[in-house]
Amino acid sequence: MNGFILAKKILRTGYYWMTMEHDSCKFVQKCHQCQIHGDLIKVPPTELHAMGSPWPFMAWGMDVIGPIEPSASNGHRFILVTIDYFTKWVEATSHKSVTKKVVADFVKNNLIGRFGVPESIITDNGANLNNHLMNDICEQFKITHRNSTAYRPQMNDAIEAATRTSRGFCER
Template identity: 30%
Template sequence: LQVVPRRNIPEVLKAVHNHPTGGHLGVAKTLARVRQRFYWPQQREDVEDWCRACQTCAARAAPTKRLQAPMQIHPVGQPFQRVGMDLVGPLEETLRGNRYILVVCDYFSKWPEAFPLPDAEADTVATALVNGIFCRYGAPETLHSDQGRNFEAGVIAEVCRLFGIAKTRTTAYHPQSDGMVERMNRTLIDMLAKVSIDQPEDWDVHLDRVLLAY
């Protein structure tokens, strides 16, 4: 571990917390990252003070209590056996014409992937799934989503049939039952808003860095 003099602590905390690859994460995650590489006395107190004083984090702090989705148990035995997907948006259109994010999470490892999309059409979603997920990690056994028309369209069903994937969806009575993906969506939007606060039209540029921070 590198021992950090007091005068250099702000530089370290800025790199770990404020940098786009830091993602303006909370105290616990920021402290864990600091402790992976650095040491100085009173680390927790300094990290708490830094996060509390961060204007970007304060600007994004939620004033109301968030509703939590009910916990669901999905038995899985290996990575990318079962994945969940959701669409975030519409967001502010970027300079590259993107307005949506396709979020895909693995139920076993909790590994997230996210892809900027120009629209929410089923063809666009299917292309991102095939190129970004199936061609990289292989086809999952199960693909889970909500009941959005983008995910229930014929093209998605055909892709699942071709790859031998079982398509499942949330029920009408529990549309927020997929807590893992819901949490990922909230975290992703919060982190993107913080790192692109000065240039919101460039949020898609920061997407990969935010995933690295997550």
């Protein structure tokens, strides 16, 4: 909350002093949690770094959704999702567990086999998405494997949006 909302909450609880709004604003500015979780409406503009793709099926984002409760009728509890950054085409398969082999087979069969060799694949830092099998495939086909930062998964925004949409369907 911002300082004015904090001052109103304090006022509703029955307290008042002359510099309440000023003190509340100063408190919020010094509060680390308020700054992290605060609204970023009045943040000064920064340079945008658009992460795009110059042609279809060149760059893919990959993520895992799950575990999903209750599991599907076939026992599958996880969904492996990829999205093309140019066309926003989504490929998804369900699995009982997403192992390194499942990820490697998915890349070979669903990405390379259907759409050709991509230039790059972007994943989060999941152990099942970053392993020696994935590295071998990337070396074999000369694919650049990148990771989104651990502290900011929104960097891989297209795949996060796709999984957020998929999660909405799974919950219904």
